Amino acid sequence: MNDMLAQVATNTETAKNPGNAVLYECVQTIISVESEAGLRQLAINILGRFLLNRDNNIRYVALNVLGRVALDDLAAVQRHRNTIVECLKDPDVSLRQRALDLIYVMVQQDNVQELTTEMLNYLVVASAEQRASIGSHILDTVERFSPSAEWRVNTLITLLSIAGGDVDDAVVSSTVMYIAQEEMLYSQTVHKLFSMMKNDSQQLGLVHCAVWCIGEYGERLLQSCPASLAQNEDKVYPAVTASDVVEGLHEILVMHNANETTKSLTLTALAKLTLRFSHDPTVTPRISELVQQYKASMAVELQQRSVEYGFLLGTEPAAATSIADLGGLRNETLTRMPVIDPAAFAARRAVIDEDEDGEVMAAGNSGAIGTLQAPTSNGTAAGGSNLLDLDDIFGGSAAPVAPAAAAPAAQAVPQHPKTQSTEDILADIFSTPSAGAGASAVLAPTFAAPAQPTAQPLQPTGGDLLTQLGGVEPTAAPMGSNPSATVAAPGSGAAAPAPGAQPQAWPAAAPVVAPQAAAAQTSPGTAEFVAFEKAGLLLKFTLSKPDAADNTKTMVTVTFSNSSAVGMEGLVLQVATPKFLTLQMQPPSGTSLSPNNGNTTTQVFTLTNPQHGVKNLAVKLRIQYKSKLAVGGEQQITETAQVTQFPFAF
Secondary structure (H helix, E strand, C coil): CHHHHHHHHHHCCCCCHHHHHHHHHHHHHHHHCCCCHHHHHHHHHHHHHHCCCCCHHHHHHHHHHHHHHCCCCHHHHHCCHHHHHHHHHCCCHHHHHHHHHHHHHHCCCCCHHHHHHHHHHHHHHCCHHHHHHHHHHHHHHHHHHCCCHHHHHHHHHHHHHHHCCCCCHHHHHHHHHHHHHCHHHHHHHHHHHHHHHHHCCCCHHHHHHHHHHHHHHHHHHHCCEECCCCCCCCCEECCCCHHHHHHHHHHHHHCCCCCHHHHHHHHHHHHHHHHHCCCCCCHHHHHHHHHHCCCCCCCHHHHHHHHHHHHHHCCCHHHHCCHHHCCCHHHHHCCCCCCCCHHHHHHHHHHHHHHHHHCCCEECCCCCCCCCCCECCCCEECCCCECCCCHHHHCCCCCCCCCCCCCCCCCCCCCCCCCCCHHHHHCCCCCCCCCHHHCCCCCCCCCCCCCCCCCECCCCCCCCHHHHCCCCCCCCCCCCCCCCCCCCCCCCCCCCCCCCCCECCCCCCCCCCCCCCCCEEEECCEEEEEEEEECCEEEEEEEECCCCCCCCEEEEEEEEEECCCCCEEEEEEEEECCCCCEEEECCCCCCCECCCCCCEEEEEEEEECCCCCCCCCCEEEEEEEEEECCCCCEEEEEEEEEECCCCCCC
16 A cells, blocks of 8 residues: 555646645545655655645645644654745735644744744734734743743743734733843843833833833843843943933823823832932932822722822821831832742642633533532642632632631630731631631631531621621521520620530631622521622522432522613523532523513522531622613623622521
8 A cells, every 4th residue: 555655646747736636635645544654754745845836725735734744743844844934924814824833833942943033023914813822822932942041031022022912911921920030131131121112112011021120120220231141242231320211111101002000010110119229319209209190090000009109108198207117118018029930830820720621610501510629628729729719710819828826715705807808718718617726716607517516606796807898797597406506696795605515716708799798597498698789780699408308408599680770681690619519500580681670580509518517608600791781782791709608507
């Protein structure tokens, strides 16, 4: 068979299309069967000749087949590298895209500089829709095959200068990370970025990277430096005055295409320059003037930064009398950012990717089961990532949780710390309650487990988290079957502990979207509470036990209502749960809500908690609907909510 294929491939006339068709099928056969290495080399050479054909269809199929065989016979494909690169200059966009895909596969350590240059050249003429994808591929190529740190940083800066307004934010973040890792490149990099920012401020990705570097390493602009680390480098960046640096950032603040992120980064850079240029007394007043311009900004983020930085700089009235008492707060707040460990960053990103692969969203009538990596007893995932109430499902991150102080067993009425953050309280929701030194100092009303009671719930007398957020104090009667445990009524202090019972400490479940009322018991075995309320849309959860003999199952009936003046169409509810829960969803009764509470619709889902009594229920919601506009048309709206205020008895 090999001899026959070799004879057909060698003797077939290629002057006309029938001959090319026979050769194409011959090549397909050689690639599909286990043929000799020499015969596969002949097939790839035929594809190389196809690339020289004037017919774009023949060139397209050649690129397509080469892309399939490149992983197995990369060395043979590399011989036609110049011909493939020339296809990037073809007017046909489909040919250019196929050639670009093939070049990604062909990149190796020995040709990374040449092929990356070709990709950057193509990026200049690429359409806006392609730029984000090409930028991500170039970043991946640079990370895997970079020959030196200087080349990597310069290549990423060039990428941002070409398509900084179109690439993904990850490209900007990675560029900043790689710059921060190379201290010997600080001077030339900040000079280069400052010069490029002054000449072209249209690429916001480049501007954001430059502003960040100026805030961190701005003092190096005051001295001249060579343009590269090469010993024979003749180009030198001249020194820049401190006032010119500040005015350069002022131009960024007032440029027409500056968005809120741009201005936020610039305000932070200006505040940091007060430390970098502390030797120049004329700079700080000008920086303070620029920062104070946003005290009355309509953007809350800019207004907050302006006021806080004004306090640190001593320009706020509240700070005028206490600036001497700030001590090292200003220096500590505005100091240089620590260098990111690339290995830790890659490990964290891998864990996040793994978590995302393991998550399943349940939507509408899909009946899917939501999953999330189960946390260990300290509230973190087994892989080392902190899972703060399903934040990884829809994006977001959580701060690590510090161990809480021990709760004295004899303390009957503990107080809530006023500075306790919502994140600190929510971080332990999925962790197992424990007594002794590892117990949390934050106590809340709870219910005894149906079997093997180990705790006596306590009731805080001061305002709990719900009260601090403007909600109402939780009121509920005990629903457990343990007669030895007693639940204190709100405001009445702690209940008398039963003989042999130990105090239990578990964190209060706090609402996330808005202050909401705690779950109220409506009848034995049921409870209801408002899970979400925004822009007239209200979701009320009614909880019940479908099987009195099975405490692990909880049926949740979601009632949707619309109190706004506009109707809502295409209503879709998605639910995500931790991995230890099992979720089953039923179809909704409807997908439309009339204005002014004209109607309601319901949807039921069932949660199965095998660790009932140890871990509380918690879900995350995604609500999507179309809101009718007063001027006509519809607006697609997506909201997310974190629901953690399930009664412990459920």
